[in-house]
Amino acid sequence: MKPTSMGQAVLIAAAVLYLVSVFFLSSPIWMGFSLNALIIAVVALSWNVTGGFGGLFSFGHAVMYGTGAYASAVLQVNYGVNAWIGLVAGIVAGAVMGAFIGAITFRFGLKGSYFALVTLAFAEVMRICASSFAFTGGGAGLQVKLDPGISTLQFQDRTVSYTLLLLVVAAVMILTAVMKNSRFGAYLIAIRENEDAARALGIDTYRIKVIAMAISGAFGGLAGVLYLQTMLYIDSTVVYGNAISVEALIGPLIGGAGTVWGPLVGTLGLHLLGEGAKHLLSNAPGLNFVLYAVVLICALRFLPQGLMGFAARIGPFRKKEEDDDNA
Amino acid sequence: MLEVRNISKSFGGLKAVSDASLDVPEGSIVALLGPNGAGKTTCFTMIAGFTKPDTGTVTFRGEDITGLAPHQICARGMIRTFQIVQPFAGLTVEENIAVGAYLHHHDRADATALARKVGKQLGMGGMLDRPAASLTIAGRKRLELARALATGAKLLLLDEVMAGLIPSEVTEIVGIIRQIRDEGHTILLIEHVMQAVMSLAETAYVLNYGEMIAHAPPKELVQDPAVIEAYLGHGAATRLQEGGHA
Numbered sequence: 001m002k003p004t005s006m007g008q009a010v011l012i013a014a015a016v017l018y019l020v021s022v023f024f025l026s027s028p029i030w031m032g033f034s035l036n037a038l039i040i041a042v043v044a045l046s047w048n049v050t051g052g053f054g055g056l057f058s059f060g061h062a063v064m065y066g067t068g069a070y071a072s073a074v075l076q077v078n079y080g081v082n083a084w085i086g087l088v089a090g091i092v093a094g095a096v097m098g099a100f101i102g103a104i105t106f107r108f109g110l111k112g113s114y115f116a117l118v119t120l121a122f123a124e125v126m127r128i129c130a131s132s133f134a135f136t137g138g139g140a141g142l143q144v145k146l147d148p149g150i151s152t153l154q155f156q157d158r159t160v161s162y163t164l165l166l167l168v169v170a171a172v173m174i175l176t177a178v179m180k181n182s183r184f185g186a187y188l189i190a191i192r193e194n195e196d197a198a199r200a201l202g203i204d205t206y207r208i209k210v211i212a213m214a215i216s217g218a219f220g221g222l223a224g225v226l227y228l229q230t231m232l233y234i235d236s237t238v239v240y241g242n243a244i245s246v247e248a249l250i251g252p253l254i255g256g257a258g259t260v261w262g263p264l265v266g267t268l269g270l271h272l273l274g275e276g277a278k279h280l281l282s283n284a285p286g287l288n289f290v291l292y293a294v295v296l297i298c299a300l301r302f303l304p305q306g307l308m309g310f311a312a313r314i315g316p317f318r319k320k321e322e323d324d325d326n327a
Numbered sequence: 328m329l330e331v332r333n334i335s336k337s338f339g340g341l342k343a344v345s346d347a348s349l350d351v352p353e354g355s356i357v358a359l360l361g362p363n364g365a366g367k368t369t370c371f372t373m374i375a376g377f378t379k380p381d382t383g384t385v386t387f388r389g390e391d392i393t394g395l396a397p398h399q400i401c402a403r404g405m406i407r408t409f410q411i412v413q414p415f416a417g418l419t420v421e422e423n424i425a426v427g428a429y430l431h432h433h434d435r436a437d438a439t440a441l442a443r444k445v446g447k448q449l450g451m452g453g454m455l456d457r458p459a460a461s462l463t464i465a466g467r468k469r470l471e472l473a474r475a476l477a478t479g480a481k482l483l484l485l486d487e488v489m490a491g492l493i494p495s496e497v498t499e500i501v502g503i504i505r506q507i508r509d510e511g512h513t514i515l516l517i518e519h520v521m522q523a524v525m526s527l528a529e530t531a532y533v534l535n536y537g538e539m540i541a542h543a544p545p546k547e548l549v550q551d552p553a554v555i556e557a558y559l560g561h562g563a564a565t566r567l568q569e570g571g572h573a
Contacts, residue, residue: 183429183438190426193415200375200409202401202430202478 007314008261011307015265018272022162031158037271038165039226043244044251044263045172046219050098051249052257053185054212055192059116060123061248063101064220066240068094069228070130071221073142078135083144083153087225094221095214102213106206111195120245127240141235144228153229161230168226169264172219177260179215188212189258220248243289250292254299256308265307270295328353328513329405329482334373334383335537336366343369344537346383349515351482356504356514358524358545361534362558367517368410370534371484374515375407376400387482401430406480410487410517412467414459420446421455423470427477445477449503465496469503476507483507485516489523497523521549533557 003009022034043065050056071093072086081089105118130136137143148156155161179185187208190198199205228234238244247267252258255266273295274288281287303310329351336344344366351357361367373380376397384393392400397407415423424442432438446455449469454462459470468488475483485504489497501523508514518524524531525545533541533548535557541548548554552564559567 181435183433183435186422186426186429186435186438189418189422190415193417194413197409197413197415197474198426199377199397200401200407200413201427201474202398202406203426204396204398 003261003317005312005314005316007311008308010314011265011311012261015261015268018268019166023159028158031162033271033275035158035162035165035230037268038162038169039223039230040247040251040271041169041264041267042172042223042226043220043248044255044267045169045176046216046223047248048176048252048257048259048263049179049216049219050209050212052252052259052262053180053188053192054209056209056212057112057116057249058119058216058245059249060119060121060245061216061220062240062242062244063119063123063126064094064098064217065224065227065244065248066123066126066130066234066236067097067217068221068224069234069239070136070142070224072225073137073144073228073234074135076144077137077142082151083229084151087153087222087229090221090225090228091218092221094224095218098217098220099210099214101217102210106209120242123240123242123245127236130236130240137235139235141233141238144232146232154232165226165230168222172222173260173264180260184208184211192258246289246292250296252306254295254303254306256306256310259306259308262306262308269307328388329374329515330386331370331374332384332386334370334380334385336369336373336378336381342537344373344380344534347534347537347539348383349532349539349542351513351515353513354508354511355530356508356516356528358528358531359515359517359534360519360524360531360548360554365534365557366537367534368486369537371407371486371517375405375484377407401478401480404479404481405484406475406478406482407484408471408475408486408488410490412464412471414462414467414470416460417458419456419458420451420462420470420473423459424473424477427474430478442473442477445473449473449476450499464491465493465500468492468500472500472503472507476512480512482513482515485514485518487517487519489518489520492520494522501527521545525549 003012022031043061046064047058047061050058068090072090075081075086075089076083101119101122105115110118131139148154187203190203191205191208195205224239251267251270252263254270256262270292274291277287277291331349333346333348334344335346347370359367359370372378374385376395379394384391387403387405392403415426421442424446425438428438428441432441443455446452449472451469451473462470472488489500497520504514504527528545531545531548532539533554540553540557541551555564
């Protein structure tokens with residue numbers, strides 16, 4: 001997780017500075033916006049596991065997010081289950097959904113754009129299902145009863161919500177770093193770089209990819225539950241919508257896919273940019289996505305390794321012996 | 328150590344390999360020769376589990392491994408390299424070798440240490456921290472070898488590790504292969520560089536149009552009319568004989 005260059009240190013410092021600034025600028029708008037950005041950062045970190053480290057470009061990560069959110073919401077609203085159990089159920093449901101999609105798509109050897117299209121299809125199918133059945137609230141969605149308290153995972157003080165979200169993001173990033181430096185991480189990266197060579201070196205590529213999808217699904221499901229507990233209301237177009245799938249991949253791609261800090265840096269940067277544009281150029285809805293598209297195209301053209309990859313080349317730190325940890 | 332019996336593979340109507348058999352005794356270096364398109368690489372892919380033979384069996388260390396997946400075969404101690412080198416381009420040399428080392432060393436520190444050791448053994452000590460994408464062809468061929476060795480494999484299937492190298496590099500890699508064998512590995516190699524085959528292999532098999540046409544020590548093979556004709560065309564052997572130089 002440590003930066004390897006001046007450039008990366010500056011980027012990470014900027015992200016941390018921004019995150020800390022929220023505590024001191026007592027602005028509700030700033031706070032609401034930052035809460036949202038942090039939830040999206042968790043989805044971005046989820047996408048980063050498969051898309052960044054595994055090179056499996058999903059275009060439907062909303063499927064994990066929505067499944068986590070709905071699993072928890074259905075349990076809480078329909079069965080009166082405790083929100084903490086809902087949280088665990090959301091994470092598990094996301095992981096199972098991820099593993100399921102992985103198991104069938106990889107069994108048939110799908111990769112590249114075919115994999116992207118199938119994940120998109122899964123997200124759409126789930127969106128339609130969620131808006132069709134009565135137990136998921138149909139088109140009206142599900143609303144969790146307002147009842148602040150630790151046992152219900154609802155917090156009236158947004159500073160508390162924000163602090164907890166920060167801790168969750170930190171935890172997911174630490175897990176990402178642990179994964180990256182493990183045997184599993186090395187295998188996943190090897191698959192991204194060259195799947196045939198990985199197979200020849202004794203890697204059960206199918207198994208590794210399915211596990212990666214499960215981990216990604218767990219993170220994605222977690223993000224969905226975080227959204228639910230923050231907003232207390234979900235419907236199918238919000239949590240299974242394409243917007244989430246796009247946000248999941250755009251942050252890591254711009255920040256630096258396959259790095260620990262990239263998804264967070266990219267998501268925060270983009271949200272700041274989108275929010276700024278909204279205020280400057282009237283409040284046209286969807287304008288932020290136009291801007292994202294322009295930024296994404298520029299990033300893919302000029303920063304193929306994302307901001308973290310670009311920053312790695314600015315003032316590299318001298319490498320010490322036995323210290324080969326690059327962010 | 329390795330016994331291949333009557334393996335065949337067809338792609339549509341094309342018989343890529345038919346009824347090929349070969350034996351690789353433990354501790355030996357065996358070459359598999361043949362003109363372009365003879366089915367050598369297809370043989371390798373079948374032996375290493377990348378494609379399933381239509382018929383026949385592959386036995387490794389007394390165990391029938393026909394149709395097992397590559398990772399299962401690799402775990403049993405046999406590994407192949409690729410004719411077209413396949414480095415993990417975005418990783419450093421050390422990280423590349425470590426991927427192989429992880430097979431039997433689950434801990435990162437152990438795997439990295441082994442990777443460094445194998446890298447130094449193959450004369451790559453100075454480039455361990457360089458990205459694999461920056462290596463020359465010769466470097467990439469060595470990297471393939473290093474990665475394969477790091478898995479702890481006992482039998483290496485080397486697919487044209489010398490293709491595209493200049494003579495001095497060939498001499499170096501011949502030395503490395505001999506050193507690998509002397510450390511207790513067994514080697515089956517596909518090779519076109521005859522200088523290397525002559526000096527390395529104790530015995531060689533020749534494939535032509537998917538069929539084994541000869542099996543002998545390499546020095547005898549180059550005199551074999553069937554082999555000469557496979558390479559130089561029908562009637563070439565007699566013409567050479569008449570011309571007085573074989």
